[in-house]
Amino acid sequence: MAQHQVNYLKDGGLPVALTTIDKVVNWGRSNSLWALTYGLACCGIEMMASGASRYDFDRFGTIFRASPRQAELMVVAGTLTKKHAEFIRRLYDQMTEPKWVISMGSCANTGGMFNTYATVQGVDRVIPVDLYLPGCAPRPETLQYGVMMLQQKIRRESASRAQKPKRLM
């Protein structure tokens, strides 16, 4: 028998942690948010900067994926044109549940400065949005803070129950 010097009964020595299923699942979910790359315009550059070494999204477990099937977070970064609206909806539908959407920048929030015939006036006309980030463009810090807020939101949700489907209508 090994001669361990561990006092199992002293606090912290127990190799056991008590928690609930909800907490574990949500902890996992919130710390591995795989985001679908969705750079549509200049905000996309800030999103890429957030993923690059200086701001380093990977340490939050936010890894950008190029396929909606592998993603659970959609960061809509940029101007959504009317021509593109049907594709963003299709890609959103292809993402697996549970899924979340961050609308990044004025353009994605409200159409921003593009008050024209060709721009969707806010992505929330097409897909349900969880978090709006203000700014034109929001700095990477804002996006990081936004992701952290989203992580909080995820941790508040109940993991065992099926997620209430988010519907625009």
Added chain:
Amino acid sequence: MRAYTPKDNVQKKPYYTDRYWVAPQVAKHDVSSDDVFAHDLDAIKAKFEVLDAYIQVDQMVVIINAHDNFAVIEMLKNEREYNQLSEMSAIDWLATEGKFEIFYQMLSMSKRKRLRIKCKIDEKESLQSVEKLFRSADWSEREMYDMFGVIVNNHPFMKRILMPDDWEGFPLRKTYPLQGDEFAAWYEVDKIFGKEAREIIGPENRDPARIDRYDTERFSRLGHEVPRGTDITNGEPDTPLVYQEPEGVFLIEKFDAEQSVVISDRHR
């Protein structure tokens, strides 16, 4: 440039009083003032009817009949060394003349000269494609069709280039509203959800200055976040930036602002 007007008291009176300001025309010079252009113009005149010709900002402008466009540009390319079509499009004069003006901006590398061929067509009239001469005309003509509805004959792929294929209307016409007609306003809703969803989703908010300080259905202020739909007419609480829940998160060390280190030496 517009003349300077004092703007000290702009809040009191309308700002854009020169809304219908018309820019003065740049001076036109006679073609004979430039030898190279004069020869080119003679060559065109020998074979085609020239309605007008002048030099403006060191570029010759030649106005021809629309049915001559292919032949004139072919001649300029093959015989007069204008070997590049740098730009072409249409201008909407439907309101004043009932016509489109089509322009072809050409460049001669060897002569170092730029020349512009112009012609006018009616709204329903179509035009001969110059795509066979210059590949650059391929997309330009498609754009011209997309934006103005000018139909080009003998184009290999006459289809919209920027707007969706099922778009109605031609956005660069002066009669097209900047914020879109009804079709444009409901385009994405109609296409994705169907017309019956219009009432549920509601019209677009087209007022960029609209700020509802008390709207918490859509936005909350950073640092003053409240749950969705809270009534905040009596002010909202100040919420300091929190990166985690107050009680901490399972398996994650809580960020302690006191113990954080600010790195001042960036070359560390």
